[in-house]
Amino acid sequence: MDTETVALVRSTFRAVASFPGGPGALASAFYATLFATNPEAREFFPAAMDTQRDRLVRAIGHVIDRLEAPESVLPYLAQLGRDHRKYGIDDSHYSAVGIALVAALEKVCEPRMWTTEVGAAWRRAITLVTDVMMDAARSETGPPSWVGTVREHRRVRDDVAVVKLQLDQPMPYAAGQYVSVQVPGRPRMWRHLSLATPWSADGTVEFHVRRVPGGWVSPAIVDHARVGDTWVLGSPVGSLGDASDPGRDRLLIGVGTGTAPLRAQLLRMARQPRNRRTHLFVSGRYPCDLYDLEMPWGIARTNPWLTVVPVVEESADPWWFTGRSEVPAGMHPLLVGPVGSVVAGYSNWTDHDIQISGSPSAIQTIKFRLQAAGVESGSIRHDPLS
Ligand SMILES: Cc1cc2nc3c(=O)[nH]c(=O)nc-3n(C[C@H](O)[C@H](O)[C@H](O)COP(=O)(O)OP(=O)(O)OC[C@H]3O[C@@H](n4cnc5c(N)ncnc54)[C@H](O)[C@@H]3O)c2cc1C
Structure with a gap:
């Protein structure tokens, strides 16, 4: 995409996103236009649209940030x-989304900013994005979704x-990689969950889910999912596992259930005869949050390429926790402190291929801390933050 188009698209989006209420106004105008012109499109979205509105603006921002180097965003x-x-959508829906987005931008932009050139630049960018998505959808021969039956639901905390x-x-x-899932009782409220185990021929998959207080879907999974429930899963997404440079040693940092996609990679790596030197930092607030240490430690005991380091912010468990939370015997001792600072102070990571997985705020904080320690942002990978 040419630099002028990128500059026009980016400057308009930044202007809209920076004025108070701008992102919300853009999302509201977009959905209002889309549903007015294509009422059937309403069925693809949940009844409560608040989370959806935030996501739209974050998703547009994610793509716009990468327009200069489309090769980094095209696979995504x-x-x-x-x-x-x-969702069962076809080409006409992509076209309707493009038209609604241009109409919404025109509505919320200041008239002096929305010039003919700006409108044309947005149309070019949207065409690029929708063409890639439509082409990929058309050329895919696998199923559009999978049905998964819950075989085990274990409360580990x-x-x-x-x-x-x-x-x-x-x-x-x-x-x-991760997938979007739809669980019983939460229609059209798709949420992303990372696959916690590598591909298995018997068709089983595993997820580690943390309850987000006040959330719609995660409490339904943690508190109410039952054996026999059926979930719908979308196609696998993400490229966390693709080493940006397979010749470099690896640093993996997992926070809470964010360790799931890292453990899947370790389980896969453990099947290979040779691996690059790998450090895995498993972190949580309290020792009791490190519910899955036995698995990576089991691999590390027999695979000298792997070092597993447990990190917590608080050295003692909270008063209400009554279970056991010891670090397995022989494992690296528990380190205490903010995980970003602990990792940055542990070694020099400037020549490593780095992955961070956890909540958006945890990823941002750790990334910032590593960059302050001299790591280039290009060496750090993580899933999209929304
Ligand atoms: C690529 C990717 C992979 C993910 N993998 C996993 C996984 O393996 N396991 C897992 O448990 N979750 C994972 N998530 C998070 C998951 O998709 C949901 O966002 C989370 O479960 C909350 O959904 P909810 O419906 O309960 O909350 P919502 O109803 O969506 O949100 C309720 C409120 O909580 C806030 N919120 C949402 N998520 C978080 C969070 N993580 N921390 C703090 N506040 C939050 C929202 O901003 C909102 O204010 C992943 C997210 C992404 C983007």
């Missing part, structure tokens, strides 16, 4: 196109559940 858009087949599902048909995916 292609994956999104394959994933969007789960009060607010964390490990859920195993049996899929109705094989789902090829790479360790480190």
